[in-house]
Amino acid sequence: MEYKFSKKLSELKPSAIREIFKSLTDPEIISFAAGNPSPESFPVEELSRISADIFARFSTAALQYSITEGYSPLREEIAKRQKAKFGIGTDGDATMVVSGGQQGIELACKAFCNEGDAVICENPSFIGALNSFRSNGARTVGVELEADGISIEGLEKALKDNPDAKLLYIIPTFQNPSGITTSLRKRRAVLELAKKYDIIILEDNPYGELRFKGEDVPTIKSMDTEGRVIYCSSFSKILSAGMRVGFVIANEKIIQKMAVAKQGEDVHTNIFFQMLCHRYMTECDLDAHISRINALYLRKCDLMLDSIDRYVPADKVTFTRPEGGLFIWGTVRDCTDVSPIVQKLIAKKVAVVPGATFNCDTSAPSSCFRLNYSTPSDEQIVEGIKRLGEVFAEL
Amino acid sequence: MEYKFSKKLSELKPSAIREIFKSLTDPEIISFAAGNPSPESFPVEELSRISADIFARFSTAALQYSITEGYSPLREEIAKRQKAKFGIGTDGDATMVVSGGQQGIELACKAFCNEGDAVICENPSFIGALNSFRSNGARTVGVELEADGISIEGLEKALKDNPDAKLLYIIPTFQNPSGITTSLRKRRAVLELAKKYDIIILEDNPYGELRFKGEDVPTIKSMDTEGRVIYCSSFSKILSAGMRVGFVIANEKIIQKMAVAKQGEDVHTNIFFQMLCHRYMTECDLDAHISRINALYLRKCDLMLDSIDRYVPADKVTFTRPEGGLFIWGTVRDCTDVSPIVQKLIAKKVAVVPGATFNCDTSAPSSCFRLNYSTPSDEQIVEGIKRLGEVFAEL
Numbered sequence: 001m002e003y004k005f006s007k008k009l010s011e012l013k014p015s016a017i018r019e020i021f022k023s024l025t026d027p028e029i030i031s032f033a034a035g036n037p038s039p040e041s042f043p044v045e046e047l048s049r050i051s052a053d054i055f056a057r058f059s060t061a062a063l064q065y066s067i068t069e070g071y072s073p074l075r076e077e078i079a080k081r082q083k084a085k086f087g088i089g090t091d092g093d094a095t096m097v098v099s100g101g102q103q104g105i106e107l108a109c110k111a112f113c114n115e116g117d118a119v120i121c122e123n124p125s126f127i128g129a130l131n132s133f134r135s136n137g138a139r140t141v142g143v144e145l146e147a148d149g150i151s152i153e154g155l156e157k158a159l160k161d162n163p164d165a166k167l168l169y170i171i172p173t174f175q176n177p178s179g180i181t182t183s184l185r186k187r188r189a190v191l192e193l194a195k196k197y198d199i200i201i202l203e204d205n206p207y208g209e210l211r212f213k214g215e216d217v218p219t220i221k222s223m224d225t226e227g228r229v230i231y232c233s234s235f236s237k238i239l240s241a242g243m244r245v246g247f248v249i250a251n252e253k254i255i256q257k258m259a260v261a262k263q264g265e266d267v268h269t270n271i272f273f274q275m276l277c278h279r280y281m282t283e284c285d286l287d288a289h290i291s292r293i294n295a296l297y298l299r300k301c302d303l304m305l306d307s308i309d310r311y312v313p314a315d316k317v318t319f320t321r322p323e324g325g326l327f328i329w330g331t332v333r334d335c336t337d338v339s340p341i342v343q344k345l346i347a348k349k350v351a352v353v354p355g356a357t358f359n360c361d362t363s364a365p366s367s368c369f370r371l372n373y374s375t376p377s378d379e380q381i382v383e384g385i386k387r388l389g390e391v392f393a394e395l
Numbered sequence: 396m397e398y399k400f401s402k403k404l405s406e407l408k409p410s411a412i413r414e415i416f417k418s419l420t421d422p423e424i425i426s427f428a429a430g431n432p433s434p435e436s437f438p439v440e441e442l443s444r445i446s447a448d449i450f451a452r453f454s455t456a457a458l459q460y461s462i463t464e465g466y467s468p469l470r471e472e473i474a475k476r477q478k479a480k481f482g483i484g485t486d487g488d489a490t491m492v493v494s495g496g497q498q499g500i501e502l503a504c505k506a507f508c509n510e511g512d513a514v515i516c517e518n519p520s521f522i523g524a525l526n527s528f529r530s531n532g533a534r535t536v537g538v539e540l541e542a543d544g545i546s547i548e549g550l551e552k553a554l555k556d557n558p559d560a561k562l563l564y565i566i567p568t569f570q571n572p573s574g575i576t577t578s579l580r581k582r583r584a585v586l587e588l589a590k591k592y593d594i595i596i597l598e599d600n601p602y603g604e605l606r607f608k609g610e611d612v613p614t615i616k617s618m619d620t621e622g623r624v625i626y627c628s629s630f631s632k633i634l635s636a637g638m639r640v641g642f643v644i645a646n647e648k649i650i651q652k653m654a655v656a657k658q659g660e661d662v663h664t665n666i667f668f669q670m671l672c673h674r675y676m677t678e679c680d681l682d683a684h685i686s687r688i689n690a691l692y693l694r695k696c697d698l699m700l701d702s703i704d705r706y707v708p709a710d711k712v713t714f715t716r717p718e719g720g721l722f723i724w725g726t727v728r729d730c731t732d733v734s735p736i737v738q739k740l741i742a743k744k745v746a747v748v749p750g751a752t753f754n755c756d757t758s759a760p761s762s763c764f765r766l767n768y769s770t771p772s773d774e775q776i777v778e779g780i781k782r783l784g785e786v787f788a789e790l
Contacts, residue, residue, distance in 0.1 A: 001621050001646075003595075004561070006509050009652050039455040047458075048450035055443035060434040063442075063635035099494060099639075099661040106660050110530065114401050115510045132659030135505065166399070200398075226396045240458035242666040244494075251396075257404050264527030265501050266494040270665040271637040 008115065008137035026349070030384035033351040034375040035176065035326060037237045038300075041293045041374075043284065047240070050279045054272065062272040068263045069255070070097025070247070071274040077281045078247050086208065087222030088231055094252035096259060099269045101206050101246035104232035106132045107258040107265075108167060108202045108248070113138040118165040120158050120199070122150050124358030124366070126176045129169055129204065141165065142360030145175070147320075149182025152189045159197040167202050168194055172220060174207035174325025177358045177370040181323065187220050194228055200254075201229045206246075209238050209290050211324035212298035227251030235277055237326070238290055243273040294324070300373040304328060304381050311389030319371075328371040329355075337365035341391065348387040403510065403532035421744070425779035428746040429770040430571065430721060432632045433695075436688045436769075438679065442635070445674045449667065461666040463658045464650070465492025465642070469673040473642050476676070481603065482617030483626055489647035491654060494664045496601050496641035499627035501527045502653040502660075503562060503597045503643070508533040513560040515553050515594070517545050519753030519761070521571045524564055524599065536560065537755030540570070542715075544577025547584045554592040562597050563589055567615060569602035569720025572753045572765040576718065582615050589623055595649075596624045601641075604633050604685050606719035607693035622646030630672055632721070633685055638668040689719070695768040699723060699776050706784030714766075723766040724750075732760035736786065743782045 054062050069075065075095045082088040082095075089095070098104045105128075109119065115137030121130065123142025130140050141162055143154040150170060159165060170190065172182035182190070194201050203220045221231040227250070234246030248258060262268075280286065301322065308319055308328075320329045330352075332338055342354045355366030373381060449457050464470065470490045477483040477490075484490070493499045500523075504514065510532030516525065518537025525535050536557050538549040545565060554560060565585065567577035577585070589596050598615045616626040622645070629641030643653060657663075675681065696717065703714055703723075715724045725747075727733055737749045750761030768776060 001623065003646075003648055003652075004507070005652050006505065006507055006512075006561075008509070009506050009656060012655050036460050039459060042454060042458040044450060044454040044458070048447065048454070051446055051450060052443065055439060055446060059437060059439040059443070061637075063437040063439070063637045064434060065431050065631075065636045099665075102659070103661045110401065111404050112399070112401055114403070115532070117401075128659065128662065131655070135656045135659040137510070166401075228396065236460075240667075241460045242456075242458045242663075244661055244663070244665050251398075253398055257398075257400050260407050260526070261404060261530045264497070264523065264530040265660060266498045266639055267523065268637075268639070270494075270639050270668060272635075272668070273665060 008135055012131060012134050029349045029351055030376060030380045030387070031351040032371040032376060032384060033353050034372050036375045037241055037326070038296060038374045040296055041238065042240050043280070043289055046280060046284050047276060050276055050283065054275055054279070058275065062275050066268045066271040068259045068268050070269060071271060071278060074274050074278040077278055079249065081281070082249060086219045088219060088249055090225065092227050092251050093249055094255040096248045096255050096262070097269050097274055098246045098248055098262065099266055100236060100244040101204065101232045101234035102128055102132065103262070103265070104246055104248040105129045105169070105202065105204060106136070107261050108230050109133050109136045109138055110261045111254065111257040112166040112200055116164070118162040119167045119169055120155070120162065120165050121169045121360055122171065122175065123360045124177055124355055124368070125169065125360065126171060126204070127357055130360060133169070140360040145178055145180060147180065149180060149186040150190065152186060152193070155190065155193055159193060159199065165199055168199050169202045169204065170220070171204045173205055173217065174210065174322055176207070177327055177353065177355070178329040179320045179322035179325055179327045180329070181217060184217050187217065188223065191220055191223055203229050203231050205231065205233045206237055207325035208233065210294060210297060210326070212294040212301070213323035221249065227254070230254060238286070238293065239277060239280060243270065245269060245273050245277050297326070297374055300378070300381065301328070303378055304371065304373040304385060307382050307385035311386045313389065313392050316392045316395060326372055326374045328373065330369050330371060332367045335367040338367055338369050339365070341395070342369060344391045345388060348391055350384045350387045403530055407526060407529050424744045424746055425771060425775045425782070426746040427766040427771060427779060428748050429767050431770045432636055432721070433691060433769045435691055436633065437635050438675070438684055441675060441679045442671060445671055445678065449670055449674070453670065457667040457670050461663045463654045463663050465664060466666060466669040466673060469669050472673055472676045474644065477644060481614045483614060483644055485620065487622050487646050488644055489650040491643045491650050491657070492664050492669055493641045493643055493657065494661055495631060495639040496599065496627045496629035497523055497527065498657070498660070499641055499643040500524045500564070500597065500599060501531065502656050503625050504528050504531045504533055505656045506649065506652040507561040507595055511559070513557040514562045514564055515550065515557065515560050516564045516755050517566065517570065518755045519572055519750055519763070520564065520755065521566060521599070522753055525755060528564070535755040540573055540575060542575065544575060544581040545585065547581060547588070550585065550588055554588060554594065560594055563594050564597045564599065565615070566599045568600055568612065569605065569717055571602070572722055572748065572750070573724040574715045574717035574720055574722045575724070576612060579612050582612065583618065586615055586618055598624050598626050600626065600628045601632055602720035603628065605689060605692060605721070607689040607696070608718035616644065622649070625649060633681070633688065634672060634675060638665065640664060640668050640672050692721070692769055695773070695776065696723070698773055699766065699768040699780060702777050702780035706781045708784065708787050711787045711790060721767055721769045723768065725764050725766060727762045730762040733762055733764050734760070736790070737764060739786045740783060743786055745779045745782045
């Protein structure tokens with residue numbers, strides 16, 4: 001039979017990344033297309049030990065229904081850490097556990113956007129968030145992303161042009177896909193503009209703990225005194241992505257609305273793993289663990305950048321040099337559409353993600369592509385970048 | 396600051412059940428208000444043993460990002476079991492793992508309903524589903540629930556009156572809150588009406604495995620030859636509610652749309668517990684485990700009904716006598732609003748859920764209340780029903 005799907009979903013396609021992943025079944029392909037943390041970042045031994053103890057002593061609580069806002073001891077630990085490390089949280093704020101940072105983004109959209117309302121985003125931006133907004137019937141409006149963060153002029157124009165914009169979605173630190181970190185000056189300017197045009201900021205910070213060089217730049221949420229910023233993050237990049245545990249910190253009125261929406265989505269987040277996260281945070285040395293992850297990513301990122309310097313013609317393509325996170329962003333000179341190059345890379349058995357995937361305007365081409373260094377092995381990084389260099393040398 | 400929440404969420408309140416739960420912090424209260432499975436239904440030892448083995452041998456897969464549709468070996472086991480046990484699944488169907496049955500309900504609404512569209516429901520119905528529809532901007536239209544299931548005349552009238560109805564939500568087996576099972580005749584009639592008015596049926600069957608008396612009635616999905624029925628169920632009542640693992644079986648085109656929406660909500664369901672479910676299904680005796688749960692619930696349900704027969708004046712209140720599931724439904728004679736009685740019960744330290752909680756029209760009163768027998772101890776069941784009888788005797 002013919003199905004009449006909702007307007008918001010009838011035109012939404014599965015993300016292009018998923019399609020690329022299908023081509024990755026070829027075992028000879030070197031993939032720089034993933035967004036996965038390294039499996040070495042999972043503290044398996046500790047999680048296994050704590051898990052056995054939860055089954056032995058707390059199985060009823062760990063396997064029974066729980067409350068929507070999340071396991072209270074975990075919420076408290078999260079609030080404590082985010083306050084200490086990122087200056088986040090005021091008296092009016094509350095913390096909610098969500099099923100991965102993705103759910104925090106989705107719930108924020110549900111809480112504030114009616115169908116047809118706009119969400120202003122950096123362009124390019126995280127495809128998962130863009131599709132989440134679209135699947136709630138919101139329009140995504142892109143603002144150019146510059147080397148030091150979102151264009152402030154572009155943002156003001158977008159705010160003027162879209163009075164129905166309800167959210168400004170921004171990943172200020174080690175942005176996905178670009179790896180760009182927004183400067184302190186621009187963070188302040190973003191908050192000022194949000195006040196001026198009375199819009200809620202949705203600050204997504206999944207990579208903030210993954211700084212392996214340089215100094216932390218204050219989060220926008222840490223400058224927020226009036227409850228204008230919804231802050232999302234997760235344990236995906238520091239403990240386990242597969243367990244789907246993230247969190248949101250925002251004014252308690254916002255958290256209450258998001259909790260009502262979350263109840264309708266999944267009642268609550270897997271409580272066993274919430275307890276596991278709490279026990280890990282209180283019994284193990286999370287900071288030491290994160291330091292080990294960052295040492296690994298520093299080495300892998302440097303290896304990829306060194307290989308780029310060595311093998312890729314600098315007059316044909318430029319790359320961001322991130323101080324953390326998971327991604328490097330390549331921009332091809334004198335190019336409007338990188339697709340044919342991505343196809344040539346696939347023929348050489350190297351997978352990257354074409355920049356158009358991350359565009360707010362899904363029909364717009366891109367001269368950029370995303371590289372990931374956390375997932376491939378050292379040998380794959382060197383060999384893959386060598387092949388990438390060959391493709392550019394032949395252009 | 397003042398927040399301008401979305402229309403769909405600005406009027407939605409947290410469920411009344413949550414408010415009742417807050418009054419349950421009093422340890423002297425005997426609660427028949429829960430919807431929880433008995434902790435005795437969690438096979439802790441087996442889950443613990445398999446869990447240790449997953450950490451020891453498959454930790455990378457169990458902690459890394461995974462695919463949205465779910466862990467393939469689990470999807471296959473689910474499809475196999477549902478086909479064998481409930482006659483569910485045709486060549487055109489696909490199975491998707493979701494984060495509890497609740498998410499299946501929510502995704503179905505997102506896939507089919509635009510803001511303002513109607514979802515037709517049994518009245519009363521599961522509050523979690525009603526709030527999920529509302530939080531997606533859909534209107535809930537209630538059709539009277541009779542002793543043998545939804546009123547067929549009422550359903551046809553609702554379909555005629557609401558041409559914008561996109562889904563018919565129905566819990567045909569051991570309905571929540573009423574415990575009522577829809578007769579085979581009415582199931583067939585529902586499917587015929589759905590065809591006549593071209594509406595999608597969302598069949599929710601979280602309690603289908605919990606039959607402790609009588610014979611299974613065929614699922615509506617098992618009669619569906621054209622892909623009109625979306626079937627939702629979960630492991631919450633047979634393995635663990637807290638792990639949040641459910642599933643949807645529907646035409647593959649519907650599953651594709653729901654998967655796109657799920658990707659925007661939580662990327663995928665906790666993969667560790669998906670692997671745990673699969674291993675449990677293939678290595679342990681799930682049927683024997685379910686038989687033990689059902690023997691327990693039969694005893695508890697009978698104990699509650701026997702206590703009712705003994706202590707509650709039959710001329711003042713009648714009760715359903717379910718053959719499975721978790722709930723008994725009381726209807727007070729010559730009563731329009733049960734609220735004052737519920738308050739008297741609270742004063743006697745007995746908690747029940749007032750029927751109005753489950754009404755599609757949130758302002759409508761109810762002469763009914765819900766009792767749960769899976770959570771309280773045997774002593775609590777007898778003592779609580781004795782107190783309930785005292786309250787009715789005093790009326």
